[in-house]
Amino acid sequence: MKSQCLIFTLLLLVHAGMNQTLKCPYFCSCDKWEGLKRITCTGQRLANSDINVPPQVQVLDLSTNSISELRDKGFFHNHHLKYLNVSHNKITDIHTNAFYGLTKLNILDLRHNHLKFLIPKAFEETPMLQELYLSGNEIGHFGKPPVFNIPSLQLLHMKECWLDRIDELTFSLLPNLMDLDLSDNQFVFLKIEYLRSLEQLNTFDITGNPWHCNDEIQEVLEELRERNVKVTSICEVDSRMEIAINGSMFDRIVVTGDYSDSYEDSEEIETWGDDISDFWYEDGDPVETNPAENNEESNVKYTVHDLMGQIPSLWAFILGLQIGVVVAVLGMWVWLRCKCSQVPAQPPIRIRSRSLSQSLRRSVGRHRSDSNYTELESVDCPGTPPPPYRDVALNTFR
Structure with missing residues (x-):
């Protein structure tokens, strides 16, 4: 009885633990993609990769965030992971044990980050890695030890990585590499000895480099063709x-x-054309345009251009001067008109002040004609001097 209770308790704990670990992060979306359990956390401004995802995840998409580094054992609990996408971040440093525990990882996407160097031991913990994308990083050049010690690697894309040189050790530990992309870098010369170790190479893209088409590069191209490697004939294009x-x-x-x-x-061009048509329809329906309207618009632009080209420079200067004078006169006229309309009307106010003074004078004249001022006005002594002080004093004492 006790053993049955113990087993039942363990089953409950395991069930509760599974329910807890399978919980999807609230800022991510969880679904199935090609039969694999996928978690997508793109565009969430994540500063690091420690987001506590369930260990059962097989596809983890952390692209378009703000992750600055991949720390040691950051994906240790995700040992079922097969596809890891950390592209379009701000990663500047990958620690030595950053991919520790990812023994089942097949695809690693590190495109468009800020990587300037690679640690050789960083990829030793991924024994099943088949595809590695490093395009869009400022790596510049490799050190003397082999950077890529990944015998299982089949695809390596390093487009736009500012690479300027490689040596015979760069790809010496990649015996199963089939697809190598070194386009749009800064390579000037290349020796065939650098590629002798790539026995399984099928596709080699070296376009977009400032190659010197000398005997060495011709030797490389001829030997690659003999090995049935698809490589662009850059010198023939030049x-x-x-x-x-x-x-x-x-x-x-x-x-x-x-x-x-x-x-x-x-056939390659026909296939490329089909790809282009599919590409146009990926983002939505194409915008329909009217060819007649486009032709009419182009003809109008062409006619105006010809007309302006036929006008001599002297006449163009005179025409511009006349237009400037007309615009200046019109502007001055508008300015004066606006300024005159804002001046207040002064004459009516002056007329009102004069009528007010005249009415005051008339009222004063009426008051003077009253009886209170008759006696004062009747006293008329323009030439009579004042009496002497002695007479005034005697009259006072009397």
Whole structure:
């Protein structure tokens, strides 16, 4: 009986623990993607990767956040993780044991971060890693020890990483690498010895680099073609561009015709066209435009341009001067009109003040004509001097 109670209690604890660990973070979304348990936490301004996700997660998307570093054993409890996306963050440092415990990781996306160097031991804890994306980082160059010690790696993309040189040790520990992208970097020369260890290489993208098309690069391209590696003929493209720019008119027509005919029969171009059409329809319905309206608008712009181009410079100067004078006169007239309308009317106020003074004088004249002022007005002594002081004093004492 006691053993049954103990087993029942353990089952309850396990069930409660499973319910707790399977709880989705409130700022993330949890679903299934291609049969895998996925947690998406994009655009949440996360400062670090410690978000306490359930250990059963298989796909974790932490892209477009503010993560600045990947700390040691940050994903230790996510040992079922197969796809980790931390692209478009601010990661500047990856600690040595940052991917400790990720023994089942297949895809790691570190694109568009602020990485300037890579620690060789950082990827040793991912023995099943097959795809590594590092494009859009300012790595610059690699050190002497092999940076990538990942025998299981099949795809490595390092586009726009400001790389300027590699050596024979850079890819020496990648025997299963099949797809290598080093486009849009700063490479000038390349030796075939640097690629001899890549026996399984199928696709090699080196476009967008300032290559010197000398004998060494030609040797690299020829050997890669003999190994059936898909690589762009960068030197042939440069020569065609040089002929098209510096050649004669007839040469440019011939080269352009051959160039277009060779690409019309290519299946790659047809596939690329299908991809382009699909790309337009990915973001929504295309915007419909009226060709007649577009043609009419382009014709109007072209006619106005021709008209302005036919006007001589002297006449253009005189026309501009006349327009400026007319605008100045109109502006002065408007300014004076507005200023005159704001001046107050002074004459009516003066007339009112004069009428008020005249009415006051008339009222004073009426008061003077009253009986109270008759005696004062009847006394008229313009030339009579005042009496002497002695007479005044005697009259007072009497």
